Amino acid sequence: MASRLTLTPPFEAENALETSLREAFESLKPSLRPPFSVAIPTPDQYTLLNRAILHGVLTEPQFAKTHIKHLHALVTDGYATFVNLLLNLVNHLYPKLLASVKTQLVWLTDQTIGVLGIGYDAVLVSLLRQIAGADCGDGNLWLCSRLVTLFLEQWHCLLEDAPHVLSFALYTFLRVLTDHCRGVSVEKLETLKRLEIHLCVKIVREEFHLCLKIGRDFIRLLQDLVHVPEFRAILKDIVFNPCVFNVVGFQFKDVSQIYFTRTSSRYSLLRISPDMETQLRFLLTSIKLGHHKRHQLWFAKKFLNEPDKEFVIVDIVRFICCAHHPSNEIIQSDIVPRWALIGWLLTSCRSNHVVANVKLALFYDWLFFDERVDNIMNIEPAVLLMVHSVPNYVDITHALLEFLLHLVDNYDVERKGMMIKGVSSAFQLLVRKGVIRSLDVLISCPALPPGLKEGLKRLVAGGKVGSS
């Protein structure tokens, strides 16, 4: 009887992938010990052997090196099949894997990088996604530690072969550092923090082009770390001393170049685990408005069950705005709209710090909005939330508008003109494309204070009317 990959509790069906790996291992067990057959396997047999070897490496650490040698001997497709199995395993089963299996899995990923197995970059990204936000439990910290070490050890290989993975790593660890640097400094976190800061600073100082790839969210993440000396220095340099960052073939002159680079949705996906993504996408594609309460409760029970977990809401809002764009068909149906979900998440935050960050995440693409580069679907949820809250939840509209005006005035005083232009063009595009019929619903809303409405009118007009 092969040992298990997961601890399947009673009354739970065994995962299909796990079953296929275990059965392949059990059936081919004799062929997995030397001397190995030198026969060339048929395609079916090859797939089976890949499955068996994967199971063997994960459950028999004492024979792992033998299994790997066997794999090297019979591989004919650049490890594509093997790495694909590994990817599926991480995506669908990682949270449930036994600790010893997880250890072997990370070791195995290291081995696949060593042979440049086709698809290893996807496995690394998938592992990065498994780092849970706002979680300082031992298992999560272990994963952070192993991945940081792996990135530092495989630096040259990754830089040459898959630099985009380093951009993803930078985004992830900047975000994760805000969790580790928050609150009381704990002994076990110190070494990990040092390593993570070392990796992030190395990427920023030595390979700035990787930061440029991230786009405006890079600045948003850095600002959360301004209390850490290394990052304060980096921010200062970016804003006041941009020539320090020599980028080959590109003149980095001003931080606004970063502001005007839209962050790809692949980054917003990074901080959402595959489980969370499945549940969020299901909510936004298959559940009708009015029948969503229970699903929301279950989501909160699974992912937001501790006060600290609120910080994950910032990443969830960024995901909903940037990485989930429903089709017109769904928008016109009675499926739960994105603004409703964001409204629920916003109102379930208890901490003011989190609320401010969530609102920033919601409006971030507005500040430097440029029709030619940005996507209207990233700004749609914010305006719909403001407009639909007007009759019954006008305090939400009030809070959001107030925040937006405050943001434009204070986010980056030097570039206020750019931000006014960005926000006003965002409003104008939304009206032009018919997302909202007009801004009258906000400008003539009786429940909003006149000062706020004046500010909004000025903003929409591009800051030209009257003085700001």
Next chain:
Amino acid sequence: MLQKWGRDKEKKKEREDISQTVTTSGDPDTLSLLRPSLSLLKHRSFTACRHFTLTLASIFVHNIEFKRKKRELGSVAVFVRLNDREPQSQRPIPSVGVLNKSEMVLLKDIVPAAQNNIESKFIVLEKGSTTLEGQNRICLTLVADETAAVHLQLWGDECDAFNSGDIIHLTKGIFSYQHANLILRAGKRGRLEKIGEFTMSYVEIPNMSEIHWIPDPSNSKNYIQDYVISPHSRIFPLIP
């Protein structure tokens, strides 16, 4: 690693000899035919080994297929498949409400009966508190699929195993009265198994446990709906 492929007619004949000793009938005893051939491994060429390994491999694959099909279809069906010499037995056409073999049903189609033949898939909406009935723990839950809701009773260790949001596959379940409550349960011969979480939509109206049933006047073995006691559960109220 280089493989030498013999194109000699001699070696080709060797290959043909070996393959004839092996048949892929799916009979596990085929392996016993292979045992004399195993000694050939010591003396024959790479090509023969490879061919031998391939045939051996196809038997392994076939055995895995065999085991998988057996699980899927149930033991009886597999033997019917393999022994095509026997004629398929004629099964009586099932009458409404009485099934010889369980098939997936939607919750809107379940009918109270003394049969443990209900197979269905649903999601747990809410879980009541666990109480003691004699020696055993029981727990009432509200479950539903896209067509209807019903009260499912958990028994014993089942009470700990399932939570709201879990998607359950019930096999050989029974829908009947227990202490004047009409409930769905696994019963002694049935099984509840968690197959997923979250990704199922549902309706809470109608609730099959909140319907008054009476025997069918034309066939007293069956039940038909008489009137609706409540459109939704009275024990687990709708969330506003």
